[in-house]
Amino acid sequence: MGDSDHKGARTTVRTITDLARLAGVSPGTVSRALAGKSLVNAQTREKIVALAREHGFRPNQMASGLRRQKTGVIGVVIPLGHDIRQQISDSFFMTLLGFLADELTHEGYDLMLRRVVPDSDEDWLDRFIGSGMIDGVIVIGQSDQFERIEEVAESYTPMVVWGNHQEGQRHCVVGTDNRLGGRLAVEQLIAGGAKRIAFLGDTGPMEFAARFAGAQDVAARLGVAPVMPLATHLSPDRAGEEIAGHLAAHLRAQGGRDIDGIFAATDTLAALCLTELRAQGLSVPGDVRLVGFDDLPIARQTVPPLTTVRQDIAAGARGLVDLLLRRLAGETTESLVLPPELVLRETA
The missing domain is CATH 3.40.50.2300 (Response regulator)
Structure with a gap:
């Protein structure tokens, strides 16, 4: 049938999805081909470009079409x-x-x-x-x-x-500015006397990576031990169990505590951490100092109320x-x- 239906009517191409359907490929392949990406093989790219030219489709036509x-x-x-x-x-x-x-x-x-x-x-x-x-x-x-x-x-x-x-x-x-936020959090922990600080969260996502990098900046500048990353998921069905394991390993391990400050990547993780610290018989800020990130409503409702880095x-x-x-x-x-x-x- 090519680019016409059984009555010979010409296919209308207004979006990348239309062009992808016509070319028999995914919309992502069309986007990459029109952008000249080498991930698309030359034959496929030439076919897509030829179809786009035939139907008068330009890469930015999608945006202008939506505006119309x-x-x-x-x-x-x-x-x-x-x-x-x-x-x-x-x-x-x-x-x-x-x-x-x-x-x-x-x-x-x-x-x-x-x-x-x-x-x-x-x-x-x-x-x-x-x-x-x-x-x-x-x-x-x-x-x-x-x-x-x-x-x-x-x-x-x-x-x-x-x-x-x-x-x-x-x-x-x-x-x-997530990196600056990480610096503010760890500066406060160190000012309160913490010298062995952990970062609670996943350092992979860009925002969390920047927060962790800011924390490391301050630890290096103020001469304390490097901040210890404690990988923790954000899904509630996993985070609580993972936090409990981290605290058991680093605060209840035989031979004493090797953490006296925690910077949590989010207020949600901080609130879960606070609950688990209490369950394990540890006081905040007496035994462990804790700082969150976001300043969500929950930060004012925890017991004790959470010190945090506010993003507006x-x-x-x-x-x-x-x-x-x-x-x-x-x-x-x-x-x-x-x-x-x-x-x-x-x-x-």
């Missing part, structure tokens, strides 16, 4: 490549989503939410933005998908990402929506990096 359609919907997607069992009900996601919904509603947009596991869905972002159902997209977290987001940003402009900023990156980011999630949501609307209007925007703030309470 004006669906009134903004896509919000959460990629969980780093921890596939993490839930959208996570307190951080729910807090940010609440602020985003408020901002988008105020601007006259509806929100379409998707949770994706990239390992089983390589073209998760291409298919979403090429669906024709959204005017633009907000990605919450880079997870382990930095390169995929970078590739899409080459040809799709109405996209803004909550995450960590790196010099030279193409995609537009709103997020906190409400300002972040406003920034995400503002930059996305400006990009939909054709502007080129810079990333927005928000300053973190240490919030002193009672755990450190």
